[in-house]
Amino acid sequence: MTAPSTETTHVSRTTDIPFILKKAFLSAFVALVLFSLMIGIRTEAGPEGQLIYWTRLGDLASIVGLVFGGSIVLELLRQWIGPAGAEKLVPPVVQRGMSYLGRFLAPALLVFALLVPVIFYNQRYILDLAILVLTYVMLGWGLNVVVGLAGLLDLGYVAFYAVGAYSYALLATNFGWSFWVCLPLAGMLAALWGVMLGFPVLRLRGDYLAIVTLAFGEIIRLVIINWQDLTGGPNGVSDIPRPTLFGIPLDNSDDGLAAKLGIDYSPTHRIVFLFYLILALALLTNWVTIRLRRLPIGRAWEALREDEVACRALGINITTTKLTAFATGALFGGFAGAFFATRQGFISPESFTFQESALVLAIVVLGGMGSQLGVALAALTMIGGFELFRGLETYRMLVFGMAMVLIMIWRPRGLIGHRAPTVYLTKAQAISSDLVKEGHG
Amino acid sequence: MDYFAQQLINGLVLGSIYGLIAIGYTMVYGIVGMINFAHGDIFMVGGFIALISFLILVSLGLTAIPLILLVVLLVAMAVTALYGWTVERIAYRPLRHSFRLAPMLSAIGMSFVLSNYSQVAQGARVKPVPPIITGGYTLHEGADGFVVRLSNMQIVVVVTTIVLLLIFTWLVSRTRLGRDMRACEQDQTMAALLGVDVDRTISMTFVIGAALAAVAGMMYLLYYGQVDFNMGFVAGIKAFTAAVLGGIGSLPGAVLGGLAIGLIETFWSAYFSVEYKDVAAFSILIIVLIFMPTGLLGRPEVEKV
Numbered sequence: 001m002t003a004p005s006t007e008t009t010h011v012s013r014t015t016d017i018p019f020i021l022k023k024a025f026l027s028a029f030v031a032l033v034l035f036s037l038m039i040g041i042r043t044e045a046g047p048e049g050q051l052i053y054w055t056r057l058g059d060l061a062s063i064v065g066l067v068f069g070g071s072i073v074l075e076l077l078r079q080w081i082g083p084a085g086a087e088k089l090v091p092p093v094v095q096r097g098m099s100y101l102g103r104f105l106a107p108a109l110l111v112f113a114l115l116v117p118v119i120f121y122n123q124r125y126i127l128d129l130a131i132l133v134l135t136y137v138m139l140g141w142g143l144n145v146v147v148g149l150a151g152l153l154d155l156g157y158v159a160f161y162a163v164g165a166y167s168y169a170l171l172a173t174n175f176g177w178s179f180w181v182c183l184p185l186a187g188m189l190a191a192l193w194g195v196m197l198g199f200p201v202l203r204l205r206g207d208y209l210a211i212v213t214l215a216f217g218e219i220i221r222l223v224i225i226n227w228q229d230l231t232g233g234p235n236g237v238s239d240i241p242r243p244t245l246f247g248i249p250l251d252n253s254d255d256g257l258a259a260k261l262g263i264d265y266s267p268t269h270r271i272v273f274l275f276y277l278i279l280a281l282a283l284l285t286n287w288v289t290i291r292l293r294r295l296p297i298g299r300a301w302e303a304l305r306e307d308e309v310a311c312r313a314l315g316i317n318i319t320t321t322k323l324t325a326f327a328t329g330a331l332f333g334g335f336a337g338a339f340f341a342t343r344q345g346f347i348s349p350e351s352f353t354f355q356e357s358a359l360v361l362a363i364v365v366l367g368g369m370g371s372q373l374g375v376a377l378a379a380l381t382m383i384g385g386f387e388l389f390r391g392l393e394t395y396r397m398l399v400f401g402m403a404m405v406l407i408m409i410w411r412p413r414g415l416i417g418h419r420a421p422t423v424y425l426t427k428a429q430a431i432s433s434d435l436v437k438e439g440h441g
Numbered sequence: 442m443d444y445f446a447q448q449l450i451n452g453l454v455l456g457s458i459y460g461l462i463a464i465g466y467t468m469v470y471g472i473v474g475m476i477n478f479a480h481g482d483i484f485m486v487g488g489f490i491a492l493i494s495f496l497i498l499v500s501l502g503l504t505a506i507p508l509i510l511l512v513v514l515l516v517a518m519a520v521t522a523l524y525g526w527t528v529e530r531i532a533y534r535p536l537r538h539s540f541r542l543a544p545m546l547s548a549i550g551m552s553f554v555l556s557n558y559s560q561v562a563q564g565a566r567v568k569p570v571p572p573i574i575t576g577g578y579t580l581h582e583g584a585d586g587f588v589v590r591l592s593n594m595q596i597v598v599v600v601t602t603i604v605l606l607l608i609f610t611w612l613v614s615r616t617r618l619g620r621d622m623r624a625c626e627q628d629q630t631m632a633a634l635l636g637v638d639v640d641r642t643i644s645m646t647f648v649i650g651a652a653l654a655a656v657a658g659m660m661y662l663l664y665y666g667q668v669d670f671n672m673g674f675v676a677g678i679k680a681f682t683a684a685v686l687g688g689i690g691s692l693p694g695a696v697l698g699g700l701a702i703g704l705i706e707t708f709w710s711a712y713f714s715v716e717y718k719d720v721a722a723f724s725i726l727i728i729v730l731i732f733m734p735t736g737l738l739g740r741p742e743v744e745k746v
Contacts, residue, residue: 033523037493038562200731207476215723226716358549398557404550409535412543
């Protein structure tokens with residue numbers, strides 16, 4: 001980690017075999033103690049409610065062997081390659097070239113996104129996946145306002161997503177209001193909850209803020225589960241109306257869009273419509289965020305993230321700054337929730353667990369907070385990667401957790417380490433995200 | 442009145458378990474300044490290890506219950522402590538000097554790893570155990586036939602908590618390790634300059650915290666007669682609430698906070714609704730942080746400019 005140690009490994013590139021073996025044996029021993037009870041022995045409740053157990057020594061032996069081998073490989077790599085710094089893996093010239101390319105990457109991605117329904121018209125699976133990815137892109141951009149810009153660490157973002165989804169579901173099923181009336185209402189209700197959360201936590205900072213938002217998210221979820229009369233409890237709300245194209249339903253009926261346009265009806269129409277709907281919502285989030293960043297309020301957010309005390313000393317109103325950040329983030333969360341409800345047609349509290357909050361936060365951090373492009377790429381990677389492991393249902397969250405730990409160790413500052421500054425004097429120069437301190441307020 | 446007394450007893454027992462978990466949060470927060478998000482899951486793993494080692498000892502033909510429990514306690518503490526050490530080594534040490542959010546996220550990742558690892562290794566179903574410590578005392582029998590009872594199990598939980606708390610308070614306030622810990626709490630760089638092995642001290646903090654979480658896990662197993670892979674999250678949040686309520690960084694505060702949360706939760710379930718008991722506990726957290734950000738026994742945080 002320090003400079004001298006880097007140099008010594010440069011000089012002595014010999015392989016220290018006894019050290020490697022010693023380390024591998026130690027790791028294997030630790031693994032043996034850790035796993036002997038949990039993996040070597042499997043318990044299960046027997047037929048009479050009594051616990052029975054059997055041994056799985058083969059599994060245990062292979063895992064310990066794996067740790068032994070893995071430790072040797074890791075240590076060999078470490079001694080041969082030396083401490084891997086970002087500068088060493090990617091030379092500065094390439095980095096500059098990449099940030100140059102990055103300017104074209106965002107428009108290229110946008111064009112590609114617009115063309116997705118055209119290219120994959122008949123591939124329902126890919127369209128569904130694309131909608132899912134865009135939902136998380138939107139959530140990521142929404143949370144980015146709170147965490148990336150204002151530096152307020154929010155672990156309960158899924159609460160606003162839930163408020164939006166339930167607002168739409170309940171308004172639409174109980175009063176029969178259309179999607180386009182409910183969407184702004186869902187957003188506003190979520191924003192209202194954002195302000196309600198914001199008020200009590202105004203004085204909190206850092207980890208305390210994180211834990212209170214986490215508690216808030218859990219409270220919302222528990223209330224949804226237990227308030228059976230209103231929300232249907234664990235059974236959720238079903239038969240949520242599908243969205244319409246400003247009153248024209250996208251179905252097989254006589255006054256449906258297909259009949260009006262005189263074309264053959266296909267269920268794909270609705271999927272394509274949903275795709276463009278979420279794309280539009282996500283782009284709205286992005287556009288509003290970029291615009292707000294240049295306004296005084298956006299600069300106040302960034303100032304708050306950097307130093308709350310200095311911010312106060314400069315006469316910036318901390319209360320409104322924090323509240324607007326929470327409200328803006330929640331607004332977009334609410335929109336995304338309403339979209340989620342109309343896409344699924346069914347919602348239940350299971351969709352709004354802490355895992356979702358953690359996933360969205362991981363997307364924001366992995367993207368290199370504050371970088372809009374980074375968040376989009378991270379959502380694509382994470383949700384796409386998550387999809388790859390769909391077959392391994394039980395191992396999925398295990399892999400996700402490990403990936404979170406490894407990514408943090410490998411790139412704590414996220415995929416995109418640079419971003420465009422909000423304000424500059426003469427010439428825009430990319431700033432490293434090492435220079436900003438997110439998740440501080 | 443009898444009903445109230447019985448709830449008081451139940452609440453104190455539950456509170457002792459929360460207090461034991463809360464000590465782990467408080468120690469890590471005091472020294473490293475981060476919430477060890479995976480601590481609740483370490484508690485859950487401790488419960489599983491106690492269950493499995495208990496099962497093995499019984500099937501080996503041991504019948505002396507106190508001996509079995511002692512061995513289970515020691516095994517659970519030792520193995521779980523190693524879990525704590527490994528978690529610190531893998532997920533937190535490389536991020537010691539990283540920016541604030543990084544250790545938090547890797548801790549959340551570690552929490553997912555631990556709970557899903559337990560699910561994969563031991564299955565998703567609840568694991569029941571028959572009551573091991575039975576019997577108890579009837580304290581008072583009311584005219585309406587309501588009996589206030591204090592079970593032996595409850596006595597074991599409370600006594601274990603008190604004894605361990607005394608041992609660890611002594612450890613922190615009187616031993617070399619405790620002095621190193623307090624030094625790191627003050628200023629890690631300065632402590633390192635004065636010859637304190639900061640890495641080792643932080644590792645030991647995680648080890649002690651995990652060992653106490655294992656005791657809590659074992660007490661939970663004995664008291665409620667079951668464990669499952671999912672129980673770490675909620676218990677962890679409540680224990681963290683307890684640590685904050687008591688004033689994070691303070692050992693007696695953690696136990697005091699644990700008792701308070703246990704009592705609040707029990708009385709809420711008894712007099713209001715069981716469904717909303719977690720909502721009550723989480724609301725307490727928010728209310729406490731608003732009005733007493735430093736908790737009951739905490740020291741005010743000095744803002745460095």
